[in-house]
Amino acid sequence: PILSYAILTKEANASVKEVHGRMPLIVSEEDYDTWLYEGGMHLFVQEGPELNSHMVERAVNKPEYNNEGLIKSTE
Numbered sequence: 492p493i494l495s496y497a498i499l500t501k502e503a504n505a506s507v508k509e510v511h512g513r514m515p516l517i518v519s520e521e522d523y524d525t526w527l528y529e530g531g532m533h534l535f536v537q538e539g540p541e542l543n544s545h546m547v548e549r550a551v552n553k554p555e556y557n558n559e560g561l562i563k564s565t566e
Contacts, residue, residue, distance in 0.1 A: 499535075506541040514539065 499516040507514040517539055518526050525531045547563070550556040 501535045501539070504539050504541070507544070510544060514542070 500513040501516045503510075503512050503514040516534060518531070518534060522531065522534060526534060548561050551561045
């Protein structure tokens with residue numbers, strides 16, 4: 492078997508849209524079978540969970556930087 496993944500995006504909800512117009516599609520555990528075996532396209536139109544965010548260092552955009560300090564709040 493080949494293990495792989497994909498990041499699916501959808502229109503951003505209220506908690507994300509001030510930062511970006513798209514957000515990841517977050518499939519809850521109770522919807523796994525719906526997504527995998529029944530198509531699950533209705534998951535794209537559900538509001539989705541509210542997400543928390545905080546400012547991070549601009550260096551997160553540079554692949555050569557890879558350390559925990561990048562995700563700590565700058566506030």
